[in-house]
Amino acid sequence: MTEPNPAIRLSLPSKGRLAEDCLSFLAACGLPVYKPNPRQYEAVLPAIPDLHVLFQRPVDIAVSVRDGSVTFGITGRDVVEEFKGENSDVILLHNALNFGGCTLNLAVPEDWQNVLCVPDLTDRARQLGRPLRVATKYPSLAGRFLAQHNVPYQLVHAEGTLETAPAIGYADLICDIVSSGQTLRDNRLRPLPDGVLLTSQAVLIANREALRRNPAALPAARQLLEYFEAYLRASDNLAVFVNMRGDSPEAIAQRIFQECHIHGLQGPTISRVILPQDSQSWYAVNLIVPRRDLFQTIQDLRRIGGSGVVAVPVTYIFEEEPPRYTAMLAALNDPNA
Numbered sequence: 001m002t003e004p005n006p007a008i009r010l011s012l013p014s015k016g017r018l019a020e021d022c023l024s025f026l027a028a029c030g031l032p033v034y035k036p037n038p039r040q041y042e043a044v045l046p047a048i049p050d051l052h053v054l055f056q057r058p059v060d061i062a063v064s065v066r067d068g069s070v071t072f073g074i075t076g077r078d079v080v081e082e083f084k085g086e087n088s089d090v091i092l093l094h095n096a097l098n099f100g101g102c103t104l105n106l107a108v109p110e111d112w113q114n115v116l117c118v119p120d121l122t123d124r125a126r127q128l129g130r131p132l133r134v135a136t137k138y139p140s141l142a143g144r145f146l147a148q149h150n151v152p153y154q155l156v157h158a159e160g161t162l163e164t165a166p167a168i169g170y171a172d173l174i175c176d177i178v179s180s181g182q183t184l185r186d187n188r189l190r191p192l193p194d195g196v197l198l199t200s201q202a203v204l205i206a207n208r209e210a211l212r213r214n215p216a217a218l219p220a221a222r223q224l225l226e227y228f229e230a231y232l233r234a235s236d237n238l239a240v241f242v243n244m245r246g247d248s249p250e251a252i253a254q255r256i257f258q259e260c261h262i263h264g265l266q267g268p269t270i271s272r273v274i275l276p277q278d279s280q281s282w283y284a285v286n287l288i289v290p291r292r293d294l295f296q297t298i299q300d301l302r303r304i305g306g307s308g309v310v311a312v313p314v315t316y317i318f319e320e321e322p323p324r325y326t327a328m329l330a331a332l333n334d335p336n337a
């Protein structure tokens with residue numbers, strides 16, 4: 001096997017919520033990661049042998065890609081937004097990898113009865129006669145949001161479980177990640193409905209200058225994006241096969257166009273079923289349909305004479321060009337960026 005190119009680095013989460021889901025996502029995309037030694041912070045991705053895979057903390061991934069020491073990274077959009085800095089070289093290659101979904105929220109103690117929305121925080125600070133102490137690991141995003149909403153605030157930096165800060169007494173409220181909301185409830189905190197700073201999920205980022213400097217990284221970017229896009233597009237769809245009587249493929253297509261809600265990606269593929277003796281003509285119809293439309297599709301196909309509907313998962317749907325790769329090339333060629 002080719003040795004990885006040390007200059008083309010992909011950093012993946014080493015721990016926390018994203019670590020396992022990231023490896024499962026890559027494997028499901030057909031890009032499994034092989035870690036020769038479980039204790040080592042390096043690995044290979046046999047499908048893209050040029051890539052040198054590293055493992056880092058999610059925050060450190062955002063920082064390493066920003067600095068250019070790492071070319072590509074998969075981490076949460078929340079940490080990318082917090083750490084990318086002004087006029088940064090971080091470019092978002094894929095903004096929705098469909099795991100690590102969460103929001104960054106302001107949450108207050110449940111018993112703050114008069115605080116139901118963000119503007120109420122300003123009144124609360126006035127009553128207390130001092131800025132509100134906000135515990136967070138996102139000082140930049142939290143500071144900007146609170147300033148925009150004219151809330152007098154003082155940030156309290158905290159590591160570990162922030163949700164205990166108000167009960168212990170070293171902060172008044174928190175700004176942290178929420179997913180199911182269970183951690184907030186366990187700590188008698190309540191999210192403010194208009195206090196959502198950001199919706200996050202796992203994203204693929206790259207360093208613009210590292211890509212410009214090293215054109216050998218472009219085929220790796222292309223392959224990552226091809227597989228990610230084709231896999232994510234396919235995971236929402238099913239391939240449906242059904243046999244149908246009819247005089248001709250065109251006649252069956254007409255019935256489908258007139259009677260069905262679902263027509264497939266471009267249109268149905270219809271091919272003749274060869275029978276041992278020449279009786280009636282049968283045709284096999286193939287369609288790609290959104291998973292959520294399966295029930296409707298089965299009913300539609302039955303109504304127009306379909307029999308024996310088979311539905312199977314789709315692994316990949318490749319478009320002619322991965323749109324996000326084209327967008328990446330445009331971002332690299334933009335002389336103002």
Ligand SMILES: Nc1ncnc2c1ncn2[C@@H]1O[C@H](COP(=O)(O)OP(=O)(O)OP(=O)(O)O)[C@@H](O)[C@H]1O
Nearest residue numbers: 015016017018058076077078079100101102177179
């Ligand atoms: N409950 C959650 N559900 C879904 N995604 C989450 C959740 N909590 C965090 N994330 C995502 O995972 C990323 C890493 O968070 P996590 O708490 O796992 O990191 P960590 O490595 O434990 O960091 P730290 O040591 O600072 O706590 C976050 O930046 C966010 O994008």
Ligand SMILES: O=P(O)(O)OC[C@H]1O[C@H](OP(=O)(O)OP(=O)(O)O)[C@H](O)[C@@H]1O
Nearest residue numbers: 017160161177178179180181182183184
């Ligand atoms: O809304 P929920 O579903 O309860 O999830 C939110 C919690 O998840 C994350 O912490 P995590 O559990 O990863 O632990 P950590 O504090 O050690 O990072 C985050 O920091 C919240 O505390």
Ligand SMILES: [Mg+2]
Nearest residue numbers: 015016017160
């Ligand atoms: Mg954590």
